[in-house]
Amino acid sequence: MVEPVAVGAVVAVALVTLTLGARGVRVSRTPADFLVAARQVPPVTNASAISGEYLSAASFLGIAGLALQTGLGALWYAVGYAAGYLVLLATVAAPLRRFGAYTIPDFAEGRLDSALLRKAATVMVLVISLFYVLPQLNGAGITLQEVFGSPYWLGVVTAGSVVTLAIASGGMKSITVVQAFQFWLKLVALGVPALLLLTLVRHPPLAQVAGPAPAVFPRRTLVRFPSAEVLHVAHPVLVTARGLVDGVRRHGPLRLAGTVRVGAGAALTFPAHAPAPAVGSAPALSGRAWSLPLVRIDGRLDHPLAATYGVIVATFLGALGLPHILVRFYTNPDGQAARRTTTYVVLLLSAFYLLPGLFALLGRLSAPGLYLSGRSDDVVLALPHLVAAGALARALGALVAAGAFAAFLSTTSGLVIAMAGALSHDVVRGGTTAFRVAALLVGTLATVGGLAVGDFSINILVGWAFAVAASSFCPLLILGIWWPRLTWVGALAGIAVGGAASSGAVLATMAGAGSRGWPAVLLGTPAIWTVPLAFLTMVLVSRATPQALPADVTGKLLALHLPEHLRPGRRAEAREGRTERVPAS
Structure with a gap:
């Protein structure tokens, strides 16, 4: 049955997003406004915006649904998503911001002096962002099915259209405010129902969670x-x-x-x-099987320790390679602000990721219907109506529906910005008009792709995106920042090998290959072997091609590691003026 309150909540979120996007038409005038918000976003606002776009469909719906269906081992995804920021804080946040590039392809060319490497990095930005945007639109389709009773395709098209129009209107400068608002909405939308359903609403005794479903x-x-x-x-x-x-x-x-x-x-x-x-x-799993802290592939314990390590490697290192996250560090005023932003993000994410496990627990106690239908991703949306009743159920249902729709909009916004920025800044080398056209193009293509993934688990789709990011951009950033002997030939070979291997594994899994045993683990959680392969390829090829080292390695490393106020000249001079120039509008 369609709930008018929930419909109103979803519509309100969409209208706020469009309104703030329209406001961006007045405040976004230059390429810097569209790509990096003129580098003037303070740490607290930036941390809220990063958390808003990072807490995607997988975080809001997917983790709880996967844990309900396959057991508590699925919570490794939540651990990895949060812990990935600790790795990012320790290794790349401040150096990347000091380098001053707008995009990852900017960093690749500025650090290693290769236009070919820049093109390869641009292709990987589009591949990773596409893999990541599909589950967001998948989640939007599921949400509108639950709230409106509408067909799956309507939710996909609605979310894709709202995001595309908002980004094309205002770019990064306006969407930052939207994403910061959406994070706090998501935290309230998941936290309040979880605590009320756990403490105030009648449900089976918690001790039964260790028993059968x-x-x-x-x-x-x-x-x-x-x-x-x-x-x-x-x-x-x-x-x-x-x-x-x-x-x-x-x-x-x-x-x-x-x-x-x-x-x-x-x-x-x-x-x-x-x-x-x-x-x-x-x-349905037995209580002992459900409580086992290891990852299951399609509900089966196929080499569970290897599968768990595959998820850990992908989620811990994948955050370093997500284009829509890394561009956020260029919006900070300086490297110190980038570090402070990352610290705040870790705190915000840690608070949020306490909640999906509560929904999985309550779903196991009270929602056998979700096992029957195979729609465990619906658990967050359905649980208020299954556990509570009357006005409370309607109010909580509307709140989680609004939070779910905000989750899809905020993450999709960041991804569309990353893809539009890669096309307009790194391929076309155009200004604001090129960015708007690119946003319309990639938003349309992503919406079409979202229509094709209705049968896949949200969290599995996001895990694949992390695996591709960890296998391509993570080695490039780690070695590019911390290893002076990296060459553009080595970086190009590593991106090609890691990106192709992980993407191939993902596509093979989507096509139905590797359904059991080691093939299921190696294709379903490929980061366990594709990340070491990418690192090894970069190191070996770089050692074999010392003639391809950039001319001024010392100057580039100083630009990465020396605080701005101690640098003996402008950042642009240290890097031969490569990344501070932006195309005229």
């Missing part, structure tokens, strides 16, 4: 099946059916028993205290 529906529950499913009904139950069941189109009461085949798009309403059937494709 809930055997009965706590109240009358509607279960929708977006795809065909096989149910095993041990205890016959009378339900209200709508859609295709056992090959016959039903509309009304139906007795289920034995093996039941439910068609795509069907819906079953189970009465209160009815036994929950077992699901053929995704059986």
Whole structure:
């Protein structure tokens, strides 16, 4: 049933985003305004904006849904997403800001003097951003399905259109305020319902979380099946059916028993205290299995330690290579402000990531219908209506719907800026008009791509984006900042090998390859081998090509590591004036 309060909350978030984006038309006039907000964003505001665009669909919906479906091992994603910023703080935040480039391709060319490397880095910006934007639009489709009862494609198109118009209007300068607002909205939208549902609303005893998944529906529950499913009904139950069941189109009461085949798009309403059937494709885990702190691939313990390390490597190192995050450090006034911003981000993210585990716990206790339908990503949106009732359920449902939509808009905004900046600044070398055209182009392409990933888990999609980022830009940044012997040939080879290997593994997994055993682990969590491969390639090829070292390595390293007030000249002079120039509008 469509909830008017939730619909109003989602519409309000969209209107605020468009309004602030329209305001950006007046305040964004130069390329610096569009790309890096004129480098005048203070640390607290910047930390809120970074957290806003970093807390994506995976953070708001995906982690809780994956933990509900596959167990507490999925919380390694939350640990990695937050801890990745500690690595970023310790290794690249301040040096990258001191270098003063607008984009990662800017850094690549400015540090290693190679136009070819710049082009390769631009391609990887687009690949990583595309992999990351798809789950955001996927989440928007899921949210509007839950809130509006609309088809999946409508949510994808709505989110894509709102973000594209807002970015094309105001760029980074206006979207910074939007993303800072959206972070605090998301924190409240997840924190208030989690605490109220945990402490004030009646639910099964918490001790039951270590037992089997809930055997009965706590109240009358509607279960929708977006795809065909096989149910095993041990205890016959009378339900209200709508859609295709056992090959016959039903509309009304139906007795289920034995093996039941439910068609795509069907819906079953189970009465209160009815036994929950077992699901053929995704059986509920036992309490011991659900509590195991190791990552499962498609719900199976295929070499779980290797899979867990694959997730850890991808999430710890992937943050370093996310283009929409790194560009934020160029918006700080100086390197000290960049370090302070990162410290605040770690605190904000750590507070937020305490919450998805609570939703997974409550979902396991109270939401057997999500196991049946295979839509565990809906747990945050559905739980208020499953656990609470009346006005409280409607209010909490509206709050989480608004927060979910804000999550998709804020992260998608950062990604569209990164892609539009790569095209307009690094390919076309144009001004504000080129940025607006690029934003419209990439926003449209991302929306089309979002329509094709409706069947994939949000968190899995985001994990793949982190794996590609960790396998390409992470080695470039770490070695480019801290190793003077890196050459452009080595960097190019490492990006090509790491990026191709990780992207190939992701595409193979999406195509259905490697469903079990080691192939499932190595393709599903590729960072465990693609990141070491990329580092090794860069080091070996750089050692073999010393003639490709840049002319002024010492000056470039000083630009990275020496505080601005101690530098014996302007930053542009230290780097031969490469990255301080911006194209005229």
